[in-house]
Amino acid sequence: MGICGLGTVGGGTFNVLQRNAEEIARRAGRAIEVTHIATRHPNPSCNVGDHVQVCDDALALASNPDIDVIVELIGGYDLALKIVMQAIANGKHVVTANKALIAVHGNEIFAAAREKGVMVVFEAAVAGGIPIIKALREGLAANRVQWLAGIINGTGNFILTEMRDKGRTFADVLAEAQALGYAEADPTFDVEGIDAAHKLTILASLAFGIPLQFDKAYTEGITKLTTADVNYAEAFGYRIKHLGIARRTADGVELRVHPTLIPADRLLANVHGVMNAVMVNGDAVGSTLYYGAGAGAEPTASAVVADIIDVARAMATEPSSRVPHLAFGADTLSDLPVLPVGDVETAYYLRLQAQDRPGVLARVASILSERGINIESIMQKDVEEQDGLVPIIILTHRVREQSMNDAIAAMEALDEVAGPLMRIRVEQLD
Amino acid sequence: MGICGLGTVGGGTFNVLQRNAEEIARRAGRAIEVTHIATRHPNPSCNVGDHVQVCDDALALASNPDIDVIVELIGGYDLALKIVMQAIANGKHVVTANKALIAVHGNEIFAAAREKGVMVVFEAAVAGGIPIIKALREGLAANRVQWLAGIINGTGNFILTEMRDKGRTFADVLAEAQALGYAEADPTFDVEGIDAAHKLTILASLAFGIPLQFDKAYTEGITKLTTADVNYAEAFGYRIKHLGIARRTADGVELRVHPTLIPADRLLANVHGVMNAVMVNGDAVGSTLYYGAGAGAEPTASAVVADIIDVARAMATEPSSRVPHLAFGADTLSDLPVLPVGDVETAYYLRLQAQDRPGVLARVASILSERGINIESIMQKDVEEQDGLVPIIILTHRVREQSMNDAIAAMEALDEVAGPLMRIRVEQLD
Incomplete structure (x- = not known):
């Protein structure tokens, strides 16, 4: 196995593999061995022994026939993408913590990986040490x-x-x-x-x-x-x-x-x-x-190493019996559209600065009601802020964002309302 | 696949498999089909079609050569143990939600399963739908x-x-x-x-x-x-x-x-x-x-079905490449002893009822200090309860349970202290 990048996460991964080697071998049923590391700078926290080959060319690792698993911990899009694509082309499995790479280039990476029958796993890409990807894909x-x-x-x-x-x-x-x-x-x-x-x-x-x-x-x-x-x-x-x-x-x-x-x-x-x-x-x-x-050397390493163990276990398995890269079979992905934010429905918190005159609250309330937006509560603070303005805070019921944008424009156009309105979405999560 | 028991969890499992059949097949890469059900009572929430063979003899399912996976959802020790052991003896994989069975008979069950090279999985046995077993075994x-x-x-x-x-x-x-x-x-x-x-x-x-x-x-x-x-x-x-x-x-x-x-x-x-x-x-x-x-028909079914999918995936895998039953290889289990509770060290909350006389608090405090138990806070309520007694509440620092038992006996022996003392352990969990 080769690790590309010995920075925070790479160093953490190396150290966890070394410190918990015995415990990990008892779980994985085999020793997990780092044979190669590519890094441009030594990591003072890592005691890399003589049995590990260290070089500064990560791309060379992706082509090295002695390596079956590449652990990409460099980050960014450019070199990381090249390493991952080259490793896949050479039939190697890939473990990565690179969320930007997966989010932006994942579709092409997974297509190439399917072609070659290799795994690309990325538990560490989301929420560090929390095994949330495994929970979603399997649990x-x-x-x-x-x-x-x-x-x-x-x-x-x-x-x-x-x-x-x-x-x-x-x-x-x-x-x-x-x-x-x-x-x-x-x-x-x-x-x-x-x-x-x-x-x-x-x-x-x-x-x-x-x-x-x-x-x-x-x-x-x-x-x-x-x-x-x-x-x-x-x-x-x-x-x-x-x-x-x-x-x-x-x-x-x-x-x-x-x-x-x-x-x-x-x-x-x-x-x-x-x-x-x-x-x-x-x-x-x-x-x-x-x-x-969600971050840090060893919490992220916890996820990287769990992925490494999974890969070691599933290496001998038929690709069709492995968990699909994106949890669902690639030929069964849905074309469910991602909605424009204007179509999203949420409740809202609104804060506006208004002159402390009679009738302002009524005008604001009627702008909302004319657009079918129900008010859950409204609060006018009598603490005067600068320029004789007082804050009005409103909680609304759920409404489509387009309607709220329209209401906000109307409220901001009122003579008594100063400056842009503050708008924060509200979710109950129940 | 055969389900033994069509009660709350069995019915939930059948219904989730049926309702989410398409989604599950997209994830698992194959259809998951219930072919046999053993139940003594029909479950009115389940629409069991003609393609499913229903009988009332769960043990018969465990010997049926047409069934490759037995899902034991009967509960209890007796019949459940027989079904599981017989299924294993016949080379079938087992999915169970039965915590009592695993906790009490798990060692022998897993030994038999290793002998036969079959899986016994039990995600639903702990904390219902939460994938905590997968987190511990893999994540x-x-x-x-x-x-x-x-x-x-x-x-x-x-x-x-x-x-x-x-x-x-x-x-x-x-x-x-x-x-x-x-x-x-x-x-x-x-x-x-x-x-x-x-x-x-x-x-x-x-x-x-x-x-x-x-x-x-x-x-x-x-x-x-x-x-x-x-x-x-x-x-x-x-x-x-x-x-x-x-x-x-x-x-x-x-x-x-x-x-x-x-x-x-x-x-x-x-x-x-x-x-x-x-x-x-x-x-x-x-x-x-x-x-x-942690319970309920469908949350528990969520875990049972996740296990079924895992078993379907790992069926063709070499047993040595599967996750070990107890997370660690059976030949690498540790003989780390389980400590008697007297050796456990925690902090304590103590509540005692004492007569409202001068010196009681001092006597209680010295009983603790003589045994090296440090007090974090002590509170004497002046609300008099029945018989002229007032409650004294104490939080201590960490101490070995044996020492605390000794201190409690000494406090209860005080003339001014009435009845047994209430003792609750305190943990910071940080």
């Missing part, structure tokens, strides 16, 4: 999955947890997350929801049996959230979490990442800090939840 | 598991949830649970922790690679808990849950079911009603949690 295989919702980006959840617990601003917490090494120097993937959308794309395919369609995922970040929103949500009995949500409807599949108000007593609302959790609702099993560390 | 296979703790009896958790939320007594809620059909007419297995101990025994074997040792599990029920204890726990920031806990220590394995105070902000503390959840801590992955319905 819940009896179910018609209705929906899933997950906290699948630890950095975003850390920021929201700090904003709520300590009243800190988004920018302040982000700076700390970067200093702690949770967030990248360019935090766009985390805070704009792109990383979560990669993972959600993968989960949705496994849940519904549809091809990977990252480009159709709706993605909205957490950068505009204020501590005021966090507090108002709390006052209504909700918490704000950055969720990836996939739902099957009569018309297609919803695929969306956005800040979401969820009731404070839900388990997902109580997932704090950098931890991840995914809730999956199936028609037979009902709601289930999977929780754990 | 977390890279880890040296340190401990696990679970809410694995829905009836008990329903009772504790109602006691806390509504201030009801144990007896009152139990009567309702029986009326609702959650609890059996004889609720001993649920409320005395025997059912939970069956499941814990199975989980511990999978986690630590030890033989099944149900007879060594320590089991304590929830029948003595009072609403006063529930409320005092709450005042200290804890909740009482009936947990199954297995922990690896330097000297062996702890295996124990008992009421437990856990911090109110832990996810396990927020698992309500009949729901189940299991937390597993591994050296690589850290803490993970699995949550869902």
Whole structure:
């Protein structure tokens, strides 16, 4: 077996394989041996012995006839894609933790792998050490999955947890997350929801049996959230979490990442800090939840090594008896469309700044009612903010996003309303 | 495939297989067909067509050469054991939801199955629809598991949830649970922790690679808990849950079911009603949690059907390449001893009734300190109860159970202390 990349995850994988070698062999029924490593930089945490061949050319590993399994832990699209495609072309099985690669190039990768009869496994690509991919591909295989919702980006959840617990601003917490090494120097993937959308794309395919369609995922970040929103949500009995949500409807599949108000007593609302959790609702099993560390060297290694053991076990199996790459047989994938976000139906939290004059509330309420949008509660705070404006907070019942966009435009056009309105979707998750 | 037993779980299994036949075939790569059913009573929820052969002799199915997989959903020890052993002897694979059978007779069943090279799978035996057995056997296979703790009896958790939320007594809620059909007419297995101990025994074997040792599990029920204890726990920031806990220590394995105070902000503390959840801590992955319905027709069927699909896939595989019955190779099981409960170390909640005289608190505190038991907090309520007694509540630091038993005997011997002392173990689960 050859490991490409000996960074955080690669180093963790090497160390877990080494430390737990005896325990792993007792489980796997055979020793799991790293024979080759490709890395450009040595990892000081790894004690790589003489029996392992180390080089700096990962592509060479993908062509080395002595290697039967390639573990791709380099990340990114370019070199990783080349390594994976070359390994497949050479009849090697592939283990990867690369969510971006799978979400964006998975369809072609799996097609090539089917052609060659090799496995490509990616438990570590979603939610780190949580065995959520195995749960969806195997553990819940009896179910018609209705929906899933997950906290699948630890950095975003850390920021929201700090904003709520300590009243800190988004920018302040982000700076700390970067200093702690949770967030990248360019935090766009985390805070704009792109990383979560990669993972959600993968989960949705496994849940519904549809091809990977990252480009159709709706993605909205957490950068505009204020501590005021966090507090108002709390006052209504909700918490704000950055969720990836996939739902099957009569018309297609919803695929969306956005800040979401969820009731404070839900388990997902109580997932704090950098931890991840995914809730999956199936028609037979009902709601289930999977929780754990979504990142980090050893939690991710836990998933990579579990995949390696699975591959070692299934190597001698006929490809037709292995679990399909995307959980469903490739020739049985569904063309269920991914719905445009305008067709998504959710409840809403709205916050607008209005002048403290009689009749504003009535005008806002009638804009909503004219569009058939029912108000669940409405709250006008008498704390005056700057420029004589007071905040009005509204919780609505479920409505199609198109109708809400229309209502929002009408409210923003009111003379008494200042600036853009804040809109956050609300889900009950029950 | 033949199903033995068409009761709640058997009926659910048949119905899920029928309703989701197309989805299941897309996942499994083949149709899963029930050809035979053995049942003494028809199940009105099942529409069994003419293509299924129905009889009332389950043992006959285990000898029928047309059947390759036996699904044992009868429950109990006697007939179920006969069916399973006969099916194995005839070279059939077995799927079962029978926790009592596996916990008590699993070692001999698996020995016979290895002899014949057949699979015996039992995902539905623990925590209903939650794929916790797959997580332990496969998803977390890279880890040296340190401990696990679970809410694995829905009836008990329903009772504790109602006691806390509504201030009801144990007896009152139990009567309702029986009326609702959650609890059996004889609720001993649920409320005395025997059912939970069956499941814990199975989980511990999978986690630590030890033989099944149900007879060594320590089991304590929830029948003595009072609403006063529930409320005092709450005042200290804890909740009482009936947990199954297995922990690896330097000297062996702890295996124990008992009421437990856990911090109110832990996810396990927020698992309500009949729901189940299991937390597993591994050296690589850290803490993970699995949550869902622990019982019921279709949640249990979800696990049974997942097992059936796994068996269908692995049928053509060499036995040596299948996941071992107890997660670890049978010839590599460890003789790590199960520790007697006296050697278990936990923190404690103590409640005693004492006369409201000066010096009582000092005497109690010195009994503890003389035995090296550190007090975390102590609270003397000035609400007088009957006979001039006031309750004293104590939280201690961690101590070996033997020392605590000794301290409790000394406290109960004090003139000012009336009746037996209430003692509940405390775990941080971090």
